[in-house]
Amino acid sequence: MSDINDLRNKMDEVTLQMIKLLKTRTDIAKEIGEVKKNIGKGVTDETREENLRGKVISLCQEIGLDEKIATKFLNFLLNESIKVQSSNKQTHLSIFLKAKELEQQGKNIIHMEVGEPDxxxxxxxxxxxxxxxxxxxLKYGQAKGMPIFREALAKHASKKFNVDISQDNIIVSPGARFSIFTAITTLLNPGDEMIVIEPAWPAYKDCALNAGIKVRTINTSFENKWEPSMNRYKIQSIQIQK
Incomplete structure (x- = not known):
């Protein structure tokens, strides 16, 4: 029993040391965030992240550590850095709220932040x-939607797409953001990676970040008709655990 207690004590010491290092890393991330803000630089730097990811993988090969475990841990650290550096970042929602304040003051506002119809x-x-x-x-119903409504949706989708869909295949959500978050948390685990093709609705990244998922972006341009060029990126396959 003394052997296992000694090992547990050693593991506790390592864990506590990791927490201290996490605090140090978080403080440094905050400082970097302030510098980025002052020079007008975006929060995410995927080139630097990719370089760091390469160093982590090389170290894993040297010390004999499973790369999947290490990269998931790295993704957690990168996401935490993004969170602390984004705490005061202006978002489309913050702009929307500011626009609403101006409207209350009698200003004529054309909304181009959240796509609100006029x-x-x-x-x-x-x-x-x-x-x-x-x-x-008017009463509470099933969390996944009213059966009669889901049945109607199933019939409509089956006819439109020529597939066999039942109401058991359908969940009704109170908005697209909730559906996206549900899909992400169903298919992916914290530390996994997800690809977002930019420009994109900010909710994709927000939902992924809140679920502990690391986002990798593929940028597109008007000149290329917003078509992603997969040849320019090293895409790693993601194993979905069920």
Missing amino acids: FLPPTIVKDALEEVFDKGF
């Missing part, structure tokens, strides 16, 4: 909402 929904939507109210659909 026109009312069609009358059919208003009529449908009134019908929902009149029929008493």
Whole structure:
């Protein structure tokens, strides 16, 4: 028993030392974030991340450590750096809130931050909402959506895409962001990687970051008709664990 206690004590010492190093690393990340802010540099630097990833893999080969474990740990560290450096970063939502404040002051604002329409929904939507109210659909329902609604969606999708879909294949979410987060957390584990083709809706990165997933971006351009060039990037396969 003394042997296992000694080993556990050693492991505890290593763990506590890692926590201290994490604190030091986080403080340095904050300082780097301030420098980036002052010089107008973006938070993420994927070239530097790739260089560091290469060093980590080389070290793993030298010391005999599983690369998957090390890269997942590295992705956690990189995400934490992004979080601390993004804490005061201006986002499309913060711009939207500022625009709303200006509207309350009587300013005429053209919204180009969250895609909010400047026109009312069609009358059919208003009529449908009134019908929902009149029929008493006002109580809590199943978390994955009302069965009658999911059944209707299943029939519509089956007919449109010529596939066999049942309501068990469908989840209704309160907005696209929730669906994206659900998909990410279902298919990926913390430390895994996800590719986002830019320009893209910021929610993709936000959801991934909050789920502990490392985002790798592929940038596109108007000149190339927004088509990604896969030949320019080293894409690593992702094993999805079920």
